Amino acid sequence: WTVDKNVDNLRNYPQITQSTQMLIRNEVVAFPTETVYGLGANAKSDEAVKKVFMAKGRPGDNPLIVHIASRTQLDELVEDVPGQAERLIEAFWPGPLTLIFNKKQGKLSDLVTAGLETVAIRMPDHPVALCLIQESGLPIAAPSANTSGRPSPTTAQHVKDDLSGKIAAIVDGGATGIGVESTVLDCTENTPVILRPGGVTREEIEAVIGEVRVDAALKNKAAAPKSPGMKYTHYAPKAPFILVDGNLSFMQELIDEKKLQGLKVGVFIAKEHENEIKADYILAPGTSSDLYTVATGLYDTLRKFDELEADFIFGEVFPVTGIGEAIMNRLLKAAGHEVVKQM
Ligand code: TXA
Ligand code: MG
Numbered sequence: 634w635t636v637d638k639n640v641d642n643l644r645n646y647p648q649i650t651q652s653t654q655m656l657i658r659n660e661v662v663a664f665p666t667e668t669v670y671g672l673g674a675n676a677k678s679d680e681a682v683k684k685v686f687m688a689k690g691r692p693g694d695n696p697l698i699v700h701i702a703s704r705t706q707l708d709e710l711v712e713d714v715p716g717q718a719e720r721l722i723e724a725f726w727p728g729p730l731t732l733i734f735n736k737k738q739g740k741l742s743d744l745v746t747a748g749l750e751t752v753a754i755r756m757p758d759h760p761v762a763l764c765l766i767q768e769s770g771l772p773i774a775a776p777s778a779n780t781s782g783r784p785s786p787t788t789a790q791h792v793k794d795d796l797s798g799k800i801a802a803i804v805d806g807g808a809t810g811i812g813v814e815s816t817v818l819d820c821t822e823n824t825p826v827i828l829r830p831g832g833v834t835r836e837e838i839e840a841v842i843g844e845v846r847v848d849a850a851l852k853n854k855a856a857a858p859k860s861p862g863m864k865y866t867h868y869a870p871k872a873p874f875i876l877v878d879g880n881l882s883f884m885q886e887l888i889d890e891k892k893l894q895g896l897k898v899g900v901f902i903a904k905e906h907e908n909e910i911k912a913d914y915i916l917a918p919g920t921s922s923d924l925y926t927v928a929t930g931l932y933d934t935l936r937k938f939d940e941l942e943a944d945f946i947f948g949e950v951f952p953v954t955g956i957g958e959a960i961m962n963r964l965l966k967a968a969g970h971e972v973v974k975q976m
Pocket of ligand 1: 666671696698729733749752753757775777813814815828
């Protein structure tokens, strides 16, 4: 099937009606959003939410994002919507911005929020996601639909590779667009704090509400992150992955050194550099002049190195502006913060 952009035209597709019934029966269903595929469950049900943690192998202290399709749903779940959050909702919902609010008691399974007094909420900008939420009439808890620690899924095949046999269904809506997860912003503080950089950039947020803070843990890996999920290793390919902060001849020396050891070397690089380097597997998801192209192909590229069975992977350092902030956050996490710097 091809996904109709109009939610109204999707309602009667069997993929939607069957998945809606599964969600209502507290089964877990993977579906596309504009960022990555999510693994959805009825956020009101302990039974359903438990299945999400089980299928992903996700630690129980890492809370889930609740997905909604209307403003009324937000007011049912949270204590208050601060003025700044109001303006961000106006500007970016539906879209890749998750906001943290003080939660109302007794509205959601406590497992969703992992015992916190706050709840993360977003309204996704994808017709399939919106249709499932509307038709089920439920708030849908949905983490990325990968096995915990693996790169997030941007195609239905990625979800299948990780979770086949562990979940009730996957709604295939093709490849997701943005390719990195939503930005997580804590609005319970006077000056909002970015807990995870993502699809909406810091610059875009600051254009609406003025200066925001960035969680110290994102800059200094020793600090304890406020977003529990940010403390776990993530997105990592199976082979050792190291970022290279230097020019191409420096990178080539590092590659040649590994090749002398008989290793199959992979390189994650910008398109404009792919012909200037020699390695066993050269994967270039996009170009530095349009970083959104790198974001779109980021996770698929990390997964490809696993399929190719590279023994060692080097990655280029991308500019940390705009969406580059999210790209470098994910690459640094995938590399366990290992960066070799040219002297
Ligand atoms: O784009 C996305 O956000 C995707 C799609 C499926 O919507 N979802 C996603 O969910 O990335 P997940 O579970 O993989 O990441 C949720 C992040 C985690 O880092 C988690 O710790 C944080 O949000 N989070 C959730 N609730 C929180 C809370 N109450 N306070 C602070 N951080 C929270
Ligand atoms: Mg995730």
